[in-house]
Amino acid sequence: MNTLYDNFNKILKVLALITVAAFIAAGCQSSTEETQKTADLVYVNWAEGIAYTHLAENVLEEKMGYDVNLTSADVGPAYTAIANGDQDAFMETWLPVLHQNYIERFEEDIVDLGHVYEGTQSGLVVPTYVEVDSISNLNQYTERFDGQITGIDAGAGVMQTTQEVIDEYNLDYELITSSGPAMTAALSSAIENEEPIIVTGWQPHWKFGRWDLKFLKQDEDNMLWERGNIHIMGRQNLEQDKPELAQFLKNMFFTEEQLGDLMVAVEQSDQDVSQVTMEWMNEHEELINSWIPEGAGEMASME
Template sequence: MKKVIVMITVLILSIGLYGCGTANNEAENEEANGQENQEKQELVLGLTAWTSTLPPTEIVKDILEDRGYSIEVVEANIGAVYAGLANEEIDIYLDSWYPQQTQYLEEYSDSIEQLAPIYEDANAGMVVPNYMEDINDVADLIGKEDIVNNELIAIEDGDPAMDELQELIDAYELDVELISSSEGAMLAAAKAKTDQNEPILLYGWDPHSMFNDMGLKILTNKEHPEFFNGSSVHPIVHKDVKEKAPEAYELLEEWTVSIDDMAEMITEIDNGADAGEVAEEWLENNPEWLNNN
């Protein structure tokens, strides 16, 4: 009888110890899953103050939130966005123009990665109104710089396009001063001139609403085609995103938008539509990108 009691006691203790071990394992698994979910839930998107950055940022924000991520959007100038990507304060940026922003890709190549293009065949360069009928190529400006007050109005310093514009000015030996500004101020100056059918020279990129809204054209560049000869637009991520958020990384590698859709969304936003609502409308028309596709 004593042997039976001892055996029962040992059995009870074994079951208890097994139960504790199982509970501990379950707790550890729950903790690990919690950490994994916590990692999945936090991503930071960089946003620059250009209209072209808003549609892809809002769309990807909606898609990733639908897939369980918590998204923070941080706005900064382009240099600060790339620096934030490099030090992992920002995880993703969705409006990287290539090759215009090559200098940042090279500077931070150890810690950031360029993914497949969101859209291609984007264009940029010097821009004038359509009614400046005699000015169709950059070379047509030579000797006529005074008609635009010897000024080329552009965007903020620090954007690589500013360097390329200055190189283009120098290549043609144009007597114009490159004026840095914000996108909004540049467009306001262009509207003031085009409303009066007056000449103006500015920087522009397509897709953008400026071409339809103000009747503008990008000048060709036959003598120096090495400048502004076409662009593709890419997501940029910190290299840890592939491991930290593999589902988001895979999405960004696959996700594309037609350039026509981009132009339409940018025009809607520039004309006063809410960027979030514009993104929601695009997703309604492209539902395959939601629901964990």
């Protein structure tokens, strides 16, 4: 009897140990899941967004312990991605004009995380050696410009507004779809040969630091472009699901000088954009640290 009783006790002890081990394993897995921090960010292939989105990736990974996934997309798909919850945040919303139609379409499914830059300007841009100064005079020079305005990707707000300008001013011009890099390449080639060219332009952008350019003036009674800000938009429930990430994106902000310096560094370097923004991050610790939510950097160092 004693032998049977002893064996039964041994079995109970083994089962108890297995149960305890299972609870510990489950606890460890739960803890790992809780501490795993991810950020899915979508951006458009525009100079300013490329620069500061990759900078955000560096900060999140190196200083805050995140696993970051970056996705480049056109504007329409970018808004759809955050509205559907497939991405955490879209890094470049231009308000109050260029992206207002997207905001109205998706306003119930996205949340404004604040602006990352103040004082944007967009419009039709020409080199300063071009004699035209105003949009209303463009039809006098249609042949000189081959009746073309060089644009960027079709879904961009500046493209939609440019088409409105063409219609409102009855311009005898065709808006050519391309991309941000293709537009600047065309601009570079024209300036090198001192040829006339009109492009869709916006500030902030490194091209204004590299070349002498000017915005064509609008008529005071027909102002279709306005100054504004660049915002970051998040998916609904981002602040509840990932409060630290949401707060970091809310804290991100550049002055004109800071963002200009970052864009020029990226544009002039032969290095990968991530490497350039990593170096810029290390050279601007005070600014970067002001974006990091309290306690986030400490947790990353502990991990």
